[in-house]
Amino acid sequence: MTDHAWNGPFVPGLKYSVTVEACNRADMCTIRSSDGLVVDNSPPIRGIVYVGPGNGHNKYLSQRSSIQIRWDEFEDPHSSIDHYEVCVSTINGVCDVVKRSNVLFHSNIFKSNITLPTNDPLTATVWATNGVGMWVSQVSDTFIIDDIPPxxxxxxxxxxxxxxxxxxxxxxxxxxxxxxxxxxxxxxxxxxxxxxxxxxxxxxxxxxxxxxxxxxxxxxxxxxxxxxxxxxxxxxxxxxxxxxxxxxxxxxxxxxDSTPPHLGGFNEPLFWTEYKNAYGHIYSNLTLTWYGFYDPESRVEKYFITVSRKYSDTELSEGVFTVLASNDTKLDMQSTLGLSELLSPGESIILSFGHKIVLDLIAPPQE
The missing domain is CATH 2.60.40.10 (Immunoglobulins)
Incomplete structure (x- = not known):
């Protein structure tokens, strides 16, 4: 007799071994034991599948030519995990992006030289097979490839x-x-x-x-x-x-530019002349020279000048004269202004002078 059968019950997870003793007619015996076997009547425990670098799952990935897939918590308390298989699929397909392959007993893989579709939900599937050939699968959350920056x-x-x-x-x-x-x-x-x-x-x-x-x-x-x-x-x-x-x-x-422009002063020549218009009326032309009106941070854009016989009025200039500034604020500026009346020798007039930088900070009048 070279075989024998036992009927259970056998406890799942326990390792059983068989010992055979053979004796001849001279009572000389030899004993041999089997490697043992484990009874396993259930598939592995399902784990978790992650896609992308880091510790968790990445909803969006930037690389089309490679992918990293990790899994954890797959286990089999009876016959242990024998190997894993992995693939990548579209929502409506099965392993139609990266074909199913045996990755032995690894808990993560890095697939390169592939072409993943963009802006299309994908999933990774991992199969875990135990020592008796029973298996379980788990699908990752979806992920999307976006290889275009904002x-x-x-x-x-x-x-x-x-x-x-x-x-x-x-x-x-x-x-x-x-x-x-x-x-x-x-x-x-x-x-x-x-x-x-x-x-x-x-x-x-x-x-x-x-x-x-x-x-x-x-x-x-x-x-x-x-x-x-x-x-x-x-x-x-x-x-x-x-x-x-x-x-x-x-x-x-x-x-x-948080400071108003620098106040300068007036310089020679400073005089007026008379002129007669086409109707025979005589008026005065006022020639002014000024210096030192500048802004250390900004560019002076224009100057504003009013002429009057009293403060806060503009009857001689009939409003405000506007003179565009020179590009070189270190040079004296000069301008001739046509007044609305004739000036008399010894008469006092008031010049109000301001300037504007391109930041719109107005210097107070210099009178």
Whole structure:
């Protein structure tokens, strides 16, 4: 007799072995034992499947040519896990993106040299097979490939500023206001990073700010961190989508000018002459020379001059004369103004003089 059968019951998970003793007629015996076997009548315990780098599941991925799949908590208390199989599928397909393959006893794989479809929900499936050939499968949450970074819908710009001839100015050095708009058609914008820089790469009070999906930033600075008058600032805004792709865009330069223009004075020549118009009426031409009206941070755009025999009036100039400024504020400025009446020798007149920089800070009159 070379075989024998036992009828249970056998306890799942316990290891059973068979021992055979063979004796000859001389009572000489040999004993041999089997390797043993485990009774297992149930499949493995189902685990969890993750897609993407990191510890959790990534809803959006940026790479089409590779993928990382991880799984955990698959186990079999009776016959242990023998091997795993993995594939990637579309929602309506089965292993139609990455074919099913045996990955032995690994708990994660990295597949490269593949082509994943974009903007299409995908899933990863893992099969776990135990020592007796029973298996269980688990499907990951869906994930989407987005390989296009965010696009700029509205470039970052400073708010509540003034712009003249393409140059941007702000007089308030205690506040920063920005707005922008990035968009992504596949994965949402989840993070914005904002940096404020100067033209000389110096320290700024807002070197790195991280926001969520907001599209504006307003910061009130304390007195120790005010912006510096005369410095030019610009901001860089970086928008990142849920797939980890980012796009950066910078603002235009912003000049901070918090001081009014410098007051100068009058210089020689300073005189008037008479002239007769086409109707025979005699009037006076007033020639003025001035200096020192400038702004240390901004460019002087124009000068305003009124002439009167009394304060706060303009009857001799019939309003305000406007004279465009020279590009070189170190040079004396001169202009001849036609008055509405004839001046008499020894007569006192009052000159009111102001000027305007492109930031629209008006200097008080010099009289």
């Amino acid at each position: 696009i700029v819908k509205e470039a970052p710009q400073f708010k509540n500023i003034q712009t003249v001839q393409g140059q941007h100015y702000q007089w308030d050095k205690s506040i920063i206001k920005l707005q922008w708009h990035f968009s992504d058609d596949i994965s949402p914008i989840i993070r914005h990073e904002i940096s404020l820089k100067t033209h000389h790469d110096g320290h700024t009070p807002v070197e790195h700010v991280v926001l969520g999906s907001e599209r504006t930033l307003s910061i009130s600075l304390d007195g120790n961190n005010w912006l510096h008058s005369g410095d030019t600032y610009y901001a860089i805004v970086t928008a990142c989508n849920a797939a980890g792709l980012c796009t950066s865009e910078r603002t235009n330069d912003l000049l901070i």
